[in-house]
Amino acid sequence: MPSPGESADGLSPAFLELLKAEPLADLTVLDVGTGSGRLALTLAPLCRAVVGVDREARLVDEARKRAAAAGVANARFVVGDVEVEDYAPFKPDMVVAYLCLSAAIVERAGRVLRPGQVFACVAFHTDQWKETGRPSRFAYGEVGARRLLKKCGFAVEHCGVEREVQTFESxxxxxxxxxxxxEKWKADGRWFRYVKFLEEGGRTLTRAHLLVKARRA
Ligand SMILES: C[S@@+](CC[C@H](N)C(=O)[O-])C[C@H]1O[C@@H](n2cnc3c(N)ncnc32)[C@H](O)[C@@H]1O
Structure with missing residues (x-):
């Protein structure tokens, strides 16, 4: 089930609105860390073209299959490391990232985009799953995100947080x-810390995403 405020595929409707305010029909959009392509495939019918890049070959394969099944002809999916590769060969007019943000990604977007072009992302906020005591390496707060974007040559037009705090009685x-x-939290040590948080009286679980749209200055 999608969380409140999410579309059926879990994408933030507010984020999609930020993107739809751009002349997508004229744009080639690069989706970095595309996973199985849920954002790329949502945008493709609205854009000139979409390129999704992910380092997980299995997910790229899944994205290609989803594109074929949906009859999407203007999306292609590539295996690659978006924190190492240069984005110029993809010829993007816009770069987007959904839950995959790092300094290396914003730097590369800043290098490839021309003045006026947009970088937009949904990122894990530093409060995401804060009950486990360990933020994702992709997590940013508003101040950190703004600082990074400015350093990479962007003017921030939107920087907001979507937050949902579940509360429990037991x-x-x-x-x-x-x-x-x-399973994931057991593998990386977060499960133990979350159980401890609950046992010590904690009764929340926080989901928090940062929504950003910035324009190359
Ligand atoms: C949380 S998932 C989000 C996937 C997708 N954007 C979505 O919203 O469904 C993060 C994705 O980023 C990819 N990723 C992380 N670091 C990467 C890198 N350096 N290069 C390419 N892909 C990367 C992972 O393989 C994963 O598919």
Whole structure:
């Protein structure tokens, strides 16, 4: 089930509105860290072309299959490391990133985009799953994101937070709410810290995303 405010594929409607305010029909959009292509495939019917890049070959393959099944002809998917590769060969007019943000990505977007062109992203906010005591390496707060974008030559037009805090009446409820994350969190040590948080009386689970749109100055 999508969270409140999310579309059926889990994308933020507010973020999609920020993108739709641009002349997408004239643009080639580069989606970095595309995963199985959910943003790229949502944008493709609105854009001239979309290129999705991800380092996970399995996900790129899935994105290609989804594009073929949906009859999307103007999206292509490439295996690559978006924190190492130069974006110029993709000839993007806009760069987007959904839950995949780092300094290396913004630097590359700043290098390839021309004045007036847009970089937009949804990033994990530093408050995302803060109950586990360990933010994602892709997490940013508003101040950090603004600083990075400015350093890379962007003027920020929108920087907002979408936040949803679930509250529980018992430890069991808290555990049940995170059950889908259990395997991943057990592997990286966050599960133990979340259980400790609940056992010590914590009764929340926070989801927080940063929505950013910036224009190359
Ligand atoms: C949280 S997932 C988001 C996927 C997709 N944007 C979405 O919203 O469904 C992050 C994605 O970024 C990819 N990724 C992380 N670092 C990357 C890198 N350096 N180069 C390419 N892809 C990367 C991962 O493989 C993963 O698919």
């Amino acid at each position: 430890v069991e409820q808290g555990l049940a709410a995170a059950v889908a994350l259990q």
